[in-house]
Amino acid sequence: MKTVSVIIPARNAAGSIQECLRAVLAQENLAHELEVILVDDGSTDNTAELAESLGVRMMRQANVGPAAARNAGARLARGEIVVFTDADCVPAADWLSHLIQPFSAPDVVGAKGAYRTRQNALVARFVQQEYESKYARLAKQRYIDFIDTYSAAYRREVFLENGGFDAAFPVPSVEDQEFSFRLARKGYHMVFVPQATVYHQHDQTWREYARRKFGIGYWKAFMLRWLPEKFLSDSHTPASMRWQIGILGLTIALGVSALLWPLGGWIALGGLVLFYLTGLPLLSQIYHRDRGLLWAAPVLLILRALALGTGLLAGFLHPARRRARTHEALTLGERVIKRLIDLAGGFVGLVLSAPVLIIAAIAIKLDSCGAAFFVQERAGEFGKPFRVIKLRTMVLGADERVNEVLEKNVLKGPVYKSQTTRA
Secondary structure (H helix, E strand, O other), X not given: OOEEEEEEEEOOOOOOHHHHHHHHHOOOOOOOEEEEEEEEEOOOOOHHHHHHOOOOEEEEEOOOXXXXXXXXXHHHOOOOEEEEOOOOEEEOOOHHHHHOHHHHOOOEEEEEEEEEOOOOOHHHHHHHHHHHHHHHHHHOOOOOOOOOHHHEEEEHHHHHHOOOOOOOOOOOOOXXXXXXXXHHHOOOEEEEEEEEEEEEOOOOOHHHHHHHHHHHHHHHHHHHOOOHHHXXXXXXXXXXXXXXXXXXXXXXXXXXXXXXXXXXXXXXXXXXXXXXXXXXXXXXXXHHHOHHHOOOHHHHHHHHHHHHHHHHHHHHHOOOOOOOOOOOOOOXXXXXXXXXXXXXXXXHHHHXXXXXXXXXXXXXXXXXXXOOEEEEEEEOHHHOEEEEEEEOOXXXXXXXXXXXXXXXXXXXXXXXXXXXXXX
16 A cells, blocks of 8 residues: 655644644545654644654654755655645645545646635635635646645655755745746646645734735745746736736835825826726625625735735845755846846857758758758756757657657667667
8 A cells, every 4th residue: 555644844833733633644535554744843842742642753853944844754754645734734534535636647746735714804714715716726727836835745756856845945935836836847747636625724813914925025035036937927826916016016106206296196096996906806706705805805905915015025125144955046137147148149149040041941841841840848957848949850750750769779768879880
C-alpha cells in the first residue's frame, strides 16, 4: 500500500493543533497508508507535547519559518505524495481522498484544495467571499499555477528535486505561491480540487485583515524581484485586484492634488467610480450569496487595495534583508537588462542574417514539400517551456517519427546519436 504524508508546521499553536491533528487522523475513504508529521518550529508553548499525545511523528527545530519547516518534514516523509495544511486548519473528513485523487494522472504533480469557514463575523465572511470568487476563476482552468499550503499536495520526488519552498521567506507569506509559480514556469501540471476543503478561522477584525493584506503585499514585492511576470497575472488572482490597487493610488494622488487643482477632485471622483466598476463581479457575487455583507463590502474593497498597495510599495522601497535563496534566479533589474540585450542582439542578428535566411528558406521549399520553418516547444531556463522557430533541416514530420528510430539509440534517454563504423 502506498503512503501519503501529511506535514504540518506549527509554532505556538497549542490552541488549535489538537483539533487540526484529530481531523487529519480521522480521514475517511483513504486508500493509502497515512503518515502525519508535525514540525515544531521553535514553539515556546506546549504545542509539541499536545501533538505527541496524539501519536503523530514529531520533529523539532529552532524557529526558521514555515517554509523551512515544511521542507524538513518533506525530507523526513516516507510518502510518495506529501500533503500540507496549516496548524489552524481543520480538514473535512474526505479532504485527503479528494486531494490526492488527481495524482492517478501521471502528469499531475500538484493539487490545491479550498478554504471554508463556519464564522459569522463580518470581515471573515468577506474573506470567504474573496476566496469563493478566486475559486470560481480556478475552476475554469484545466491547470493552475497557484497553490496555497493550507490545502496542498505534491509528488514528493518533484517537490524535493525542485528545492521545496524557498526558505528566504522567514514568515508565513507567499512562499507557497512562489513554489507553485516556479513549477508552473517549468511546465509542470497542477490542478484545483474544490472538494478538498479545510475549515479555517479567517480574519475577524478590520485591523487583522489590513495587517494580513499589507504583509502579503510586502512579501509579494520580495518575490517579484525574481518572478516579475507574476506582477501581471496568475491563475488565482483576478486582474481587477491589480487594477484596483493602481486606480486607488491614482485616485488618492488626484484627491490630494485637488487642494491646488480643483479639476483633480473631479477626476478623482471619476477614479473612485472606476474603482467600484472593477469590483462589480465580487459585489454581485456578495449580493447573491451574502446580502447582509453588501453594505460593508465597498469599504473592505478600499481597505484591501490600500493595504496591498502600501505593502507592495513598502516592499519595493524598503525590501527585507536578502537571504540566500534555495534556487538560482535573476533579479528584476537583471532580467530587464538581459531582456534589452536579448532584443537588441536578436534584432541586429536577424537583420544581418536575413538574406541568408531567405535564400535557405527558398532552397528548403525547392528541395521538399512542407513549411520552410520548423516550430517546436522546448525547455528553456529552469525548464520553462518556450517556442523555437528554426529552418527545417529534417524531413517533413520528423518529430512525429521518433519512435521509428528509437531502437537505434545508443544512449540512455531520448538523445539520438548515429553509429558510424570506422575502417
